Amino acid sequence: AQTVTQSQPEMSVQEAETVTLSCTYDTSESDYYLFWYKQPPSRQMILVIRQEAYKQQNATENRFSVNFQKAAKSFSLKISDSQLGDAAMYFCAYRIRVQGAQKLVFGQGTRLTINP
Amino acid sequence: NAGVTQTPKFQVLKTGQSMTLQCAQDMNHEYMSWYRQDPGMGLRLIHYSVGAGITDQGEVPNGYNVSRSTTEDFPLRLLSAAPSQTSVYFCASSGVFNQPQHFGDGTRLSIL
Numbered sequence: 001a002q003t004v005t006q007s008q009p010e011m012s013v014q015e016a017e018t019v020t021l022s023c024t025y026d027t028s029e030s031d032y033y034l035f036w037y038k039q040p041p042s043r044q045m046i047l048v049i050r051q052e053a054y055k056q057q058n059a060t061e062n063r064f065s066v067n068f069q070k071a072a073k074s075f076s077l078k079i080s081d082s083q084l085g086d087a088a089m090y091f092c093a094y095r096i097r098v099q100g101a102q103k104l105v106f107g108q109g110t111r112l113t114i115n116p
Numbered sequence: 117n118a119g120v121t122q123t124p125k126f127q128v129l130k131t132g133q134s135m136t137l138q139c140a141q142d143m144n145h146e147y148m149s150w151y152r153q154d155p156g157m158g159l160r161l162i163h164y165s166v167g168a169g170i171t172d173q174g175e176v177p178n179g180y181n182v183s184r185s186t187t188e189d190f191p192l193r194l195l196s197a198a199p200s201q202t203s204v205y206f207c208a209s210s211g212v213f214n215q216p217q218h219f220g221d222g223t224r225l226s227i228l
Contacts, residue, residue, distance in 0.1 A: 004158070035216060045159075045206060045219035052214070091158050095213070101166045102147050102213060103174075106158030 002027050004092050004107035012113040013082045020067075021077045021110045023092030032096045034068065034075045039109070040088040048090070051075065079112075087114045118142050122207050122220035129197045129227050137192040137223050139207030147210045148190040149217070152176065152203040159206060165190055197227045 004025045013019035025034070036048040051059045051068050058066050063083075067076045075094075079086055092107040123138045141148065146167045151159035151174075161174030165184040179201060181193040190209075194201060204224050210217040 009156075033214065033216075043204065043222045043224075045208075045222075047216050050216055093158070095217075097213060101164055101172065102149075102210065102217075103164075104149070104159075104161065104208075104217060106160070108156065108158050 002096070002103070002105050004094060004105050006090075006092055006107035006110050008110045009108070010111045010113070012115055013079075014115050015084060016081055018078060018080045019082055019112065021079075021090055021092075021112070023075045023077070023107060025073050025075065025092070025094050025105075025107075027073075027094060027096060027105075029096040032094050034066075035093045035095070035104075036064070036066070036075075036077045037091045037093060037106075038086075038088045039091065045091075049077065082114050084114050084116060087112055120207055120209055120218050120220040122205075122223050124223060125221065126224050127226070129194075129225065131197060131199060131227060133197050135194055135197065137194075137205055137207075137225070139190045139192065139220060140188050141190075141207075141209040141218070142188065143209060143211065143218065144187060145209035145211045145218075146187065147217075148184065149174070149208050150180070150182065150190070150192045151206045151208065152201075153206060153222075154203050162192065162205075194225075199227045201225065202227045 034051040038046045089109045149164035150162040163182040165171045207220040208217040
């Protein structure tokens, strides 16, 4: 089965602190990409960070970084120095090739609240 | 730089009505797809296209039709709207496999 599991429906963190959102996935493919998307109340899907499965080095984008554990099929997102603007739904997803097409599979999301 | 444009942003339909959700992209992307997002859930793939004239079903295709006559446009048709199709619909496009998908702003559709 091709699934993405986000075990934390909701998380909260104090402003300026660090928070980690967890994600595990299940795929038998060896060539895939992993993504974290942010969805604020405006409903836009905003790419936060991506990771190529063949790269061992964890991706970083400013205050956002991932802990990619390929053998464990784990892909957590760490947000450092949390800001009020980080409040949103966060979705973990992976993309694989299926018969020449691309398939993007999403988790159910984690709602992140930032407390001032 | 428009990216992916979806119209309309909001729509209310009565059960049994038909309508078409429009999606257009200006990035010359081959791959386009439609998702629906229901409360408490992630996005689920409805239909996708790998190029003009080529479409295929995703995870939840029932009740929806698509066509891809040009690279730019990928409309989604609801043939006979049902309350279960009340959702937020997203269109996305991407180029080569190692590039991320670009999403439209979504269409909130309510079926009464």
